[in-house]
Amino acid sequence: MASSRPTEGTHFIAHKGTFRLFGLTLGDCIKFFFGGNAVVSVVVLALITIFLFREGAGFFGENRENLEVYRQAGLEYVDYIRTQQDDHTALTRYLSDLRVRQVNYLTQQKKLSLAAANAALAGFDTFADQYGDAVEPIRTLVSDLTEQATAIKEKFTVTEDRKTQRAQLLAAGQTEAAAKIETVPIDFVAELKPILGTLPAYREAAAEFSRRLNAVIATAPAMPEPALQARLERFKELNAEYLAGFPSVLRNLESWDFRAPVPASRAFTSFLFGHEWRTASFWQDWYGVIPLLVGSIMVSVVALVLAVPLGVGAAVYVNQIASPFEQRLIKPSIEFISAIPSVVLGFFGIAVLGQLLRALSQVPGLAWVPGFPYAERLNILTAGCLLAFIAVPTIFTLAEDALNNVPRAFTEASFALGATRLQTVVKIIVPASLSGIISAVLLGLGRVIGETMVVLLCAGNRIAIPDFTAGLAVITQPVHTMTGIIAQEMGEVVQGSIHYRALFMVGLVLFFLSLGINYVAQGIVRRYRISIG
Amino acid sequence: MVTSAPSLMETRPSASVRHPTVAAPATGAAVAPAGATLVDIDQLDFFYGALQALHGVTLGIENRKVTAFIGPSGCGKSTLLRCLNRMNDLIDGARVAKGMIKIRGIDIHRPDVDVIELRKRVGMVFQKSNPFPKSIHENITYGLKLQGQTNKARLDEVVETSLRGAALWDEVKDRLHTSGLGLSGGQQQRLCIARALAVEPEVILMDEPCSALDPVATAKIEELIQELRTRFTIVIVTHNMQQAARVSDKTAFFYLGKLIEYADTRTIFMNPAHAQTEAYVSGRFG
Numbered sequence: 001m002a003s004s005r006p007t008e009g010t011h012f013i014a015h016k017g018t019f020r021l022f023g024l025t026l027g028d029c030i031k032f033f034f035g036g037n038a039v040v041s042v043v044v045l046a047l048i049t050i051f052l053f054r055e056g057a058g059f060f061g062e063n064r065e066n067l068e069v070y071r072q073a074g075l076e077y078v079d080y081i082r083t084q085q086d087d088h089t090a091l092t093r094y095l096s097d098l099r100v101r102q103v104n105y106l107t108q109q110k111k112l113s114l115a116a117a118n119a120a121l122a123g124f125d126t127f128a129d130q131y132g133d134a135v136e137p138i139r140t141l142v143s144d145l146t147e148q149a150t151a152i153k154e155k156f157t158v159t160e161d162r163k164t165q166r167a168q169l170l171a172a173g174q175t176e177a178a179a180k181i182e183t184v185p186i187d188f189v190a191e192l193k194p195i196l197g198t199l200p201a202y203r204e205a206a207a208e209f210s211r212r213l214n215a216v217i218a219t220a221p222a223m224p225e226p227a228l229q230a231r232l233e234r235f236k237e238l239n240a241e242y243l244a245g246f247p248s249v250l251r252n253l254e255s256w257d258f259r260a261p262v263p264a265s266r267a268f269t270s271f272l273f274g275h276e277w278r279t280a281s282f283w284q285d286w287y288g289v290i291p292l293l294v295g296s297i298m299v300s301v302v303a304l305v306l307a308v309p310l311g312v313g314a315a316v317y318v319n320q321i322a323s324p325f326e327q328r329l330i331k332p333s334i335e336f337i338s339a340i341p342s343v344v345l346g347f348f349g350i351a352v353l354g355q356l357l358r359a360l361s362q363v364p365g366l367a368w369v370p371g372f373p374y375a376e377r378l379n380i381l382t383a384g385c386l387l388a389f390i391a392v393p394t395i396f397t398l399a400e401d402a403l404n405n406v407p408r409a410f411t412e413a414s415f416a417l418g419a420t421r422l423q424t425v426v427k428i429i430v431p432a433s434l435s436g437i438i439s440a441v442l443l444g445l446g447r448v449i450g451e452t453m454v455v456l457l458c459a460g461n462r463i464a465i466p467d468f469t470a471g472l473a474v475i476t477q478p479v480h481t482m483t484g485i486i487a488q489e490m491g492e493v494v495q496g497s498i499h500y501r502a503l504f505m506v507g508l509v510l511f512f513l514s515l516g517i518n519y520v521a522q523g524i525v526r527r528y529r530i531s532i533g
Numbered sequence: 534m535v536t537s538a539p540s541l542m543e544t545r546p547s548a549s550v551r552h553p554t555v556a557a558p559a560t561g562a563a564v565a566p567a568g569a570t571l572v573d574i575d576q577l578d579f580f581y582g583a584l585q586a587l588h589g590v591t592l593g594i595e596n597r598k599v600t601a602f603i604g605p606s607g608c609g610k611s612t613l614l615r616c617l618n619r620m621n622d623l624i625d626g627a628r629v630a631k632g633m634i635k636i637r638g639i640d641i642h643r644p645d646v647d648v649i650e651l652r653k654r655v656g657m658v659f660q661k662s663n664p665f666p667k668s669i670h671e672n673i674t675y676g677l678k679l680q681g682q683t684n685k686a687r688l689d690e691v692v693e694t695s696l697r698g699a700a701l702w703d704e705v706k707d708r709l710h711t712s713g714l715g716l717s718g719g720q721q722q723r724l725c726i727a728r729a730l731a732v733e734p735e736v737i738l739m740d741e742p743c744s745a746l747d748p749v750a751t752a753k754i755e756e757l758i759q760e761l762r763t764r765f766t767i768v769i770v771t772h773n774m775q776q777a778a779r780v781s782d783k784t785a786f787f788y789l790g791k792l793i794e795y796a797d798t799r800t801i802f803m804n805p806a807h808a809q810t811e812a813y814v815s816g817r818f819g
Contacts, residue, residue, distance in 0.1 A: 324625070409663035413725070416620060417676035417732060418653035427675070432666050 059501035134212035137205035295479030302384025311395030346457030371473030402436025442521035576632035601781035656729035662721035664713030699727035719750025
């Protein structure tokens with residue numbers, strides 16, 4: 001017995017295994033192996049987040065510079081006048097819309113032939129043409145100014161490029177070569193003089209423009225129908241509002257100062273609330289996330305509207321009503337959907353679904369559906385349908401889990417009180433699992449909003465806020481999305497450029513959106529567990 | 534056997550399903566006096582898939598009496614209880630192979646019997662209290678609302694009578710609209726009893742209603758059963774032999790799916806006819 005004891009005085013229980021690796025026992029090694037794996041995933045997540053923030057953060061500085069150049073080179077000044085011109089263009093579009101309505105009225109209600117209708121509208125056409133041409137003095141001015149401002153910006157860009165080049169040479173130690181590069185600082189005061197000198201010309205042009213508009217508007221012909229007349233009156237109101245805005249444009253121009261600093265917050269707000277995403281433009285680049293955000297949200301909303309009834313309905317059916325055979329058939333089929341690569345779905349969307357939906361929209365009997373008929377094959381609806389298909393397995397699986405978690409005791413109690421299967425499902429099972437179902441829907445939303453390939457292929461990729469005045473028909477318009485724009489543009493941008501950083505910022509917005517959705521979903525799940533007790 | 538009772542459980546045109554045909558217990562009681570056989574179980578064989586759970590059970594349950602089913606675990610007493618309102622229909626592969634159960638002379642497995650109507654007439658209280666995750670008020674009105682009752686005054690009235698019937702009214706009258714899950718275990722079980730009372734059944738099945746409760750709550754439930762016996766026919770499954778002795782009028786002892794002995798409770802406990810019964814009630818096995 002004594003020989004089995006390792007050392008004198010040590011009790012056998014106190015004697016631990018002696019195998020050690022780098023001073024660690026086997027137990028320690030196992031512990032560190034698992035701990036290490038956990039740490040690696042946390043570290044990788046942290047690195048990704050830090051990288052996103054680091055690359056994205058530089059955007060604000062560069063965007064501010066971008067906005068400063070916009071001001072200093074006089075682009076902002078020119079844009080005041082250009083906006084005035086664009087607003088006029090919008091009014092002329094209103095007139096052409098009115099013309100279309102008149103033609104429809106004359107051909108459909110009055111049964112005139114198209115030629116006769118056009119002839120009847122000759123007076124209106126003259127009016128509309130004159131209204132359109134009235135802008136001529138302003139248009140000439142804008143195109144002159146555009147050239148001048150572009151030239152200043154060009155000069156500035158060249159100088160900046162040279163500065164960068166010299167800095168690179170200096171950094172490489174080639175002092176002589178660096179000294180050869182001349183940089184002439186731009187004298188903005190002198191450069192801007194010709195632009196600012198056009199102010200009297202603008203005053204004259206604006207006065208002439210407003211005189212012409214007033215003259216033309218007086219000649220507006222009467223409409224053949226009260227509804228159309230009402231539209232014409234509305235047009236006259238809009239025109240009056242437009243003219244009333246002239247003095248404030250003038251005031252903006254008079255008080256404009258290229259030396260006024262651009263507030264730092266503008267770099268931020270012009271991104272977060274900017275309505276334009278325009279890159280590689282000859283005039284001015286804008287990085288506003290709103291059109292992309294709206295696009296992503298619209299597509300996701302359409303997808304959820306379709307996927308929630310399908311996913312939840314299927315879950316209720318499989319969990320509560322289906323026979324075991326149907327369960328064995330339906331469950332794997334729905335779960336199989338998630339195995340389809342999204343690029344294949346996108347391809348299907350372009351080749352089949354888009355065509356099919358458009359053909360469907362052009363069926364005369366379906367013209368009452370909002371937005372039907374439409375011509376754009378790739379739009380919110382097409383992408384939304386496919387994304388719904390992607391979201392269904394997520395929603396189905398999680399909702400089915402939630403339904404499964406409803407204690408059997410509730411079901412039994414309900415049946416014992418004389419409830420039918422349907423009453424039990426509607427009154428007990430679905431309410432008891434509602435939080436679980438809601439979080440399933442939210443996670444489905446997370447899945448949809450992060451989806452890239454389908455929206456890139458099928459959403460139409462027009463970077464503009466869709467026209468919400470169209471009502472529900474808005475879903476037949478093309479959009480671009482946050483995920484789509486990153487996938488599309490990231491490969492082509494210069495690393496470190498403002499465009500590159502702007503894309504990172506879009507990624508960050510997406511990141512926070514997904515984070516928020518997941519957070520809310522998890523919160524709901526937590527509360528749900530407590531409520532069941 | 535009272536055969537003149539209207540065949541209440543038969544399927545009727547759906548328009549008339551709602552109220553008038555369901556006789557209140559009072560009416561039923563008028564037809565069948567206390568002590569007459571209300572539920573008649575005849576040579577019942579029951580299977581879970583290939584497993585036979587009940588072997589030729591024959592038993593008559595008397596009107597407005599408390600009948601206790603006792604026996605060791607797995608003896609089939611709960612299975613028999615759940616046969617009485619066809620709750621076993623919900624289990625895949627469960628089936629009655631032979632024999633029949635008649636309530637008021639009508640075989641409850643006849644194809645024209647409306648199982649929904651049956652369950653309204655034969656209420657059930659489960660082993661583990663299972664109030665819905667809804668308010669106390671909603672828990673009790675659930676059954677009536679299913680039947681289409683929307684009159685608020687009537688519902689409030691039923692809530693009060695049911696809660697009083699279950700001796701819970703004074704404890705919860707100020708918080709009728711709080712969750713039923715916020716009550717204590719014993720209160721939850723009484724809420725479940727009140728919920729069963731609300732639809733005015735004739736028979737109340739209780740599947741080990743006190744097994745998850747402490748002695749004080751158990752005493753309250755037993756007291757309640759004593760009160761309810763004057764108005765309802767109660768069948769109770771219990772593992773607690775003292776409880777069976779305290780609350781029941783008649784006791785049935787089951788062993789391995791067979792009914793060994795069925796007699797007045799006093800006889801079963803004092804003077805059982807079978808050696809197995811005596812061994813069980815005296816605590817020598819089981």
